[in-house]
Amino acid sequence: MTADPLVAPTTNPPAAEAERPSMLQRILDASWLTIILAIAIALIVSSVLIAAADTDVQSAAGYVFTRPPDFFSAAWDAIYGAYSALFRGAIYDYQASGVRQIRPITETLTSSVPLIFAGLGLAVGFRAGLFNIGAQGQVLMGAAAGTYVGITFDLPVGVNLALACIAALIAGAFWAGIAGFLKARTGANEVIVTIMLNSISFYLVAYLLTTSLLRQGGSRPISPKVADSATFPLLLGTQFRLHLGFIVALLAAVFVWWLMERSTLGFQFRAVGANQSAARTAGMNVNLMFVLVMVTAGALAGLGGAAQVLGTDKTLQATTAGSIGFDAITVALLGRSRPLGTVLAAILFGALRAGSPLMQTSANTPIDIVLVIQATIVLLIAAPVLVRELSVPHRIAAMTGRYSIKGARA
Amino acid sequence: MSAILTAPAEPVGTLVEARIHWRATVVYGIVGLLALLVSLLTSSGHETTFMVASRSDVAQIAPFALPSRVTGVILSLAALGLVGWVAWLTARRRKAPVWVPIAFGVLVLCVLLVWVMAGNRNALPLTVLLTGALTMSVPLVFGSLSGLLCERSGIINIAIEGQLLGGAFLAVVVASATGNPYVGMIMAPLAGALVGLVLVMFAVRYRIDQIIVGVVLNVLVIGVTNYLFSTVLTANPQNLNSPPRLPTLPIPVLSEIPVIGPVLFRHTIIVYLMYVAVAALQVMVFRSRWGLRMRSVGEHPKAADTVGIKVNRTRVRNTVFGGAVAGFGGAALVAAGLAFTKEMSSGKGYIALAAMILGRWHPKGALAAALLFGFADSLRSVLGNLGSPVPSEFLAMLPYLVTIFAVAGLVGRVRAPAAEGIPYVK
Numbered sequence A: 001m002t003a004d005p006l007v008a009p010t011t012n013p014p015a016a017e018a019e020r021p022s023m024l025q026r027i028l029d030a031s032w033l034t035i036i037l038a039i040a041i042a043l044i045v046s047s048v049l050i051a052a053a054d055t056d057v058q059s060a061a062g063y064v065f066t067r068p069p070d071f072f073s074a075a076w077d078a079i080y081g082a083y084s085a086l087f088r089g090a091i092y093d094y095q096a097s098g099v100r101q102i103r104p105i106t107e108t109l110t111s112s113v114p115l116i117f118a119g120l121g122l123a124v125g126f127r128a129g130l131f132n133i134g135a136q137g138q139v140l141m142g143a144a145a146g147t148y149v150g151i152t153f154d155l156p157v158g159v160n161l162a163l164a165c166i167a168a169l170i171a172g173a174f175w176a177g178i179a180g181f182l183k184a185r186t187g188a189n190e191v192i193v194t195i196m197l198n199s200i201s202f203y204l205v206a207y208l209l210t211t212s213l214l215r216q217g218g219s220r221p222i223s224p225k226v227a228d229s230a231t232f233p234l235l236l237g238t239q240f241r242l243h244l245g246f247i248v249a250l251l252a253a254v255f256v257w258w259l260m261e262r263s264t265l266g267f268q269f270r271a272v273g274a275n276q277s278a279a280r281t282a283g284m285n286v287n288l289m290f291v292l293v294m295v296t297a298g299a300l301a302g303l304g305g306a307a308q309v310l311g312t313d314k315t316l317q318a319t320t321a322g323s324i325g326f327d328a329i330t331v332a333l334l335g336r337s338r339p340l341g342t343v344l345a346a347i348l349f350g351a352l353r354a355g356s357p358l359m360q361t362s363a364n365t366p367i368d369i370v371l372v373i374q375a376t377i378v379l380l381i382a383a384p385v386l387v388r389e390l391s392v393p394h395r396i397a398a399m400t401g402r403y404s405i406k407g408a409r410a
Numbered sequence B: 001m002s003a004i005l006t007a008p009a010e011p012v013g014t015l016v017e018a019r020i021h022w023r024a025t026v027v028y029g030i031v032g033l034l035a036l037l038v039s040l041l042t043s044s045g046h047e048t049t050f051m052v053a054s055r056s057d058v059a060q061i062a063p064f065a066l067p068s069r070v071t072g073v074i075l076s077l078a079a080l081g082l083v084g085w086v087a088w089l090t091a092r093r094r095k096a097p098v099w100v101p102i103a104f105g106v107l108v109l110c111v112l113l114v115w116v117m118a119g120n121r122n123a124l125p126l127t128v129l130l131t132g133a134l135t136m137s138v139p140l141v142f143g144s145l146s147g148l149l150c151e152r153s154g155i156i157n158i159a160i161e162g163q164l165l166g167g168a169f170l171a172v173v174v175a176s177a178t179g180n181p182y183v184g185m186i187m188a189p190l191a192g193a194l195v196g197l198v199l200v201m202f203a204v205r206y207r208i209d210q211i212i213v214g215v216v217l218n219v220l221v222i223g224v225t226n227y228l229f230s231t232v233l234t235a236n237p238q239n240l241n242s243p244p245r246l247p248t249l250p251i252p253v254l255s256e257i258p259v260i261g262p263v264l265f266r267h268t269i270i271v272y273l274m275y276v277a278v279a280a281l282q283v284m285v286f287r288s289r290w291g292l293r294m295r296s297v298g299e300h301p302k303a304a305d306t307v308g309i310k311v312n313r314t315r316v317r318n319t320v321f322g323g324a325v326a327g328f329g330g331a332a333l334v335a336a337g338l339a340f341t342k343e344m345s346s347g348k349g350y351i352a353l354a355a356m357i358l359g360r361w362h363p364k365g366a367l368a369a370a371l372l373f374g375f376a377d378s379l380r381s382v383l384g385n386l387g388s389p390v391p392s393e394f395l396a397m398l399p400y401l402v403t404i405f406a407v408a409g410l411v412g413r414v415r416a417p418a419a420e421g422i423p424y425v426k
Helices: A023-029 A031-053 A055-061 A068-090 A098-127 A135-152 A157-186 A190-208 A245-262 A264-274 A276-281 A286-313 A324-334 A339-363 A369-382 A384-390 A392-400 B023-041 B068-091 B099-116 B126-152 B160-178 B181-204 B210-235 B260-265 B269-287 B289-299 B301-306 B311-333 B348-358 B363-386 B392-411
Strands: B047-051 B064-067
Touching: A031 A055, A031 A068, A031 A369, A031 A384, A031 B210, A055 A068, A068 A098, A068 A339, A098 A135, A098 A245, A098 A264, A098 A286, A098 A324, A098 A339, A135 A157, A135 A190, A135 A286, A135 A324, A157 A190, A157 A286, A157 B392, A190 B348, A190 B392, A245 A264, A245 A286, A245 A339, A264 A276, A264 A286, A276 A286, A286 A324, A324 A339, A324 A369, A324 B210, A339 A369, A369 A384, A369 B210, A384 A392, B023 B068, B023 B099, B047 B068, B047 B126, B064 B068, B068 B099, B099 B363, B126 B160, B126 B181, B126 B260, B126 B269, B126 B289, B126 B311, B126 B348, B126 B363, B160 B181, B160 B210, B160 B311, B160 B348, B181 B210, B181 B269, B181 B311, B269 B289, B269 B311, B269 B363, B289 B301, B289 B311, B301 B311, B311 B348, B348 B363, B348 B392, B363 B392
Parallel strands: none
Antiparallel strands: B047 B064
């Protein structure tokens, strides 16, 4: 049985498939196709919400039976307006002039940076069978530590940034390590402990922002701006916010790939995730693995926090982590806990984050629709059978008789 | 033949004894000593004033002041005495009665109150504090009962947060639209049940990891309610987002008892229903056929199936019911006539989950844990008004810290239902 992290372990292994799948079946079952279909279905579901909340559509719906074209054109206008604004905000702004046209895509990459880091951290945990909900807290602690170094020390350019990143890494690793240590020593459920640590870190940072450690001085709980020497250098000049953190995030993804696929430690992580008892029988120190997995996850999430503050925000607030930690859960799930998948998923969600403000201002579609899109995508990805049941190509293929919806790898 | 009839006189091998677990006792001891230390460090001249009467009471009790240091020390010593007794019981391999941790917790909380309010010119309104604790714990109680119903039947319900939020949303919208808070309260479980239905369909039919579905459903419900709030509710706040408050129904006679009356018997119908729900579930889960079937499906689905219990049907029903219970908790969230705001459940679903685990999957345990969280919330808001030496952020952290200590130290390796989170395939 493959250790697919999305599918819960079953007591009985699925029956071996009797016949070799046809070519059509194999093409339609490709996971990338499932993902594309899931995204398409999610956009359709969300467009229903967009249309339903639009006032023009609501008034046209009043006389839908007398003049249906009005209703459909109003719905189309609402949906097209929202999604075209999303596209212009996230990928390519064809209404802007000059280099500003490609600014949206750089914004997308910028907002994906913390998601890549935190998503990679969670992915490591998922593959080791640890459900770490604590990325939120780890991101925040990392951001706080990075900010502290950034506003306190005045070191040469590269050194200050490196020190801030190391501080963030250690803070995140320590914060996650608490959960790993407690699980190893006392069997405390990591889901509960990480949820609690999220709330504690929120209040802890809120407190630190009112004290001299991180306080700016005014009444607002916001830290001073970090020193320029501690910020990530910009990659494409001052017109764009894309910073070196993106490259570091990609390197982190390569590192995670090496760690999980090529190193002994990663093999042990995966073994613990696949079967704890077997791993223990094989002589692995399962408890130590719990701690190391959480430390790795926390270090990556902490770096994500540092990238957010030192690359994008430049100052720390209690809300700096925003929903990064929770988005990262969906990122890791969508990426199927693989490094490449996680990076791509983070860029997709980064695009939704980057594009949604323009959608809100120019098409009056609230930002919150992005959450619906994200959640629907992940739900559908998690249930490939459902996507097959819903998708048109699969339906047609099933009708032509060379493909069965139910029979395919459930 | 006679060899079989005469049993061997001497025992075979050495007598095997279970290890004595000292961890709980040690944790109690440390907490007790901390309480004592804190009390001893209080400066001796300070007094702590308590105010027990509320304005509407028949029997008025004047506020009274206690010397902070002496009171704290006496209470801490009493707590340490309890620890000593627990240690004595543990050494004799006997279990401490259920009331011991509760009494210990109450003593330590009293020490905390005495210390926090030492030298404060304001009196601590005890009745207000306890009433607030109960009110704030109601959504948590319903949430953890929901988690309990689902997990006892083998489905992990992380979506409590979404169920609370959905319930609150529907309660607000329906109550505002009809102008009747009771209609809103009755409709709220529908939203929770819907979330529960989606959860269990994905879990049973598609066999997806239940924690993942739960987390994603929370995001989905947050997204949908936020979106509808920003569009529909914001466009028409008078008709859709101004719910009337549920009337307070004081119970005759009982509500006139000093302290206890206002705290327990001067509430909305939701609180009384909570008393009923906890008591009923405590009996039903452990004493009824329905409860036995639910637990058997959660512990050993194969055995349950063998004796003819429909495993997946039981799971679907209980999860939908559990969702409805959490949705009712959402109605409790807005019972005071609150308008809906974005993400107004603010993590209460996760806290309810923690309360359920702290309460070891028992209704009465969940009630006790939820009351603890409610108390911490209430303490924070009361002290926020009176001023306290401890920053409010640390008071806010307290329940979360307590949970970590409890999960790590006292509860430790609690046994969740054995088949929890594992889909059943025939």
